[in-house]
Amino acid sequence: MSIPPPPGPHQPQGPYQPSPPYPQGPFAPPPYGAGQGGPSYGGQPGGPWGAPPYQPWAQGYTPFNRPAPVNGLAIASLVLGVLCCLPGVGLVLGLVALRQIRRRGERGTGLAVGGAVLSGIGLLLWVLFFVSGGASEFWQGFKEGARDRSSISLVKGECFNAPGGALDGETDGVDKVPCARAHDGEVFASFRLAGRGYPGEEKVAGLADERCWSLRDGYAMDGWAVPGDVDVYYLTPSGGSWAAGDREVTCAFGSTEEGGRLTGSLRNDETVLDADQVAYLKAAHVLNAALETAPGTEDGGDELPGRKQWAGRVAAALGEQARMLRAHHWPARARRQVADLAADLDTARAQWAKAARAEDADAFQDRYATALGLIDPGRGVAVRRALGLATVPPGGDDGAGTSVQV
Known part of the structure; x- marks a missing residue:
């Protein structure tokens, strides 16, 4: 009699030996017959009987919850x-x-x-x-503010102090002061420029210079009463203020001396002068205007035709000045002095007319020298004294020495 070996993991099983029992629990495989070819998990061939069914992870899956981006x-x-x-x-x-x-x-x-x-x-x-119109009001206020900053809101006859005492460069504002006190500048005129687009700083300065110089005599009619160190200055619009509507140029008198100040008003026009003084100064301005048209170097000042034409203009101005002096009714204290001056002007006119007819440059120079001496400012001192005007001629001229007011 034989004794079979005890059952164990290596014990061979016969064809009729029953299979070991399946494990029980949630991961127990289904019995054969549930699918073809044995157990399957998720549609895939079955593995070991103890492996749980699963679905494979899809591509890009991450076990962390990544939030959606913000738009x-x-x-x-x-x-x-x-x-x-x-x-x-x-x-x-x-x-x-x-x-x-x-x-x-x-x-x-x-x-x-x-x-x-x-x-x-x-x-x-x-x-x-x-x-509601609020935009229009806002823009108008902005333009007025820009205009106030640029033109400094100064009017004719007002005096002011500039920051640092300088009347050149840029400034954001000035301080108005009484003209009786020491001050940096005195406004004698203002005007507006035309045009839509900003002409540029150089063009604006050129227009301001030309116009301010032409307006100075309307405020200070007696050039002899203006100190020799006083010059013409002007405040002009900047590119920024131009865009806001500012077009105003302000003309002012100021000292050319470093740190120089003005004291008292330089105004001497119809508002402060009497009728006799105004009549004399208007006649004198006729000659001054003609003298200031002397041809410069850039105009061919050395060419004889231009100089002869200028001499002809001076001769005509002398005749007009004498006529204006004789046409006015002068007070007794000044009649003789005015008559003597008018006679001197007739003599000077004849000599300037000869210079205008000179045949050559030498003849012109001889007649011009004689004619210029006949309009010496000293010839008008007697009339000025009789009328109560300034009697000391200006100390010099920044031109060619041809602007002489008698």
Whole structure:
């Protein structure tokens, strides 16, 4: 009799030996017959009987929960809505952002809604601002402010002090002071420039210089009463103030000396002079205007035809000055002096007329030298003294020495 070996893991089993029992539990494989070819898990061939069924991970799967991105247009809409600078743009961006959020599954719905609402409110306020005329009032105030800063709001006859005492370069403002006190400048005229586009700093300065010099005699009719260190200055619009509507040029007298100040008003016109003084000065200005037309170097001042034409203008001015002096009814204290001056002017006119007819340069120079001596400023001192005007001629002239007021 044989004794079979005890059962164990290496014990061979016969064809009729029953299989070991399946484990019990949640991961027990189904019995054969549930599928073809043995157990299967998730549609895949079955593995060991103890392996649980599973679904393979899809591509790109991550075990961490990554949040959806925030829509950038929603952020931009909220920023523009808060700033209220471009409300129309902020409203459009907010609406576009809402569409993108729904389509892409992004975050930022609250931002887009908030930006659209704030931008809508801002747009409504802008519309009300323009409809009610607030924009027009604001722009007008801006232009007036710019004009005030540029033209300094000075009027004819006012005196002022400039920052640092300098009447050149740029300035943001001046201090008005009584003319009786020491001051840096005195306004004698103002005018407006024409044009839409800014002509440029150089062109504006050229126009201001030419016009201010032509206006100075209307304020200070007696050039002898103006100190020799006084010159013409002007305040002009800048490019920025021009864009705001400023076109005003302010002409002023100021000292040419470093640190120099003016004291008292230089005004001597019809408002402060009597009728006899005004009549004499107007006659004297006729000659001065002609003398100032002397041809310069750039105009061919050394050419004989131009100099002869100028001599002819001076001769005509001398005749007109004598006529104006004789036409006025002078007070007894000045009649003889005015008659003597008119006779001197007739003599000078004849000599200037000869210079205008000179045959050559040498003849012109001889007659010109004689003619110039006949309009010596000293010849008018007697009349000035009789009329109560300044009797000391100006100390010099910055031109060619031809601007002589008698």
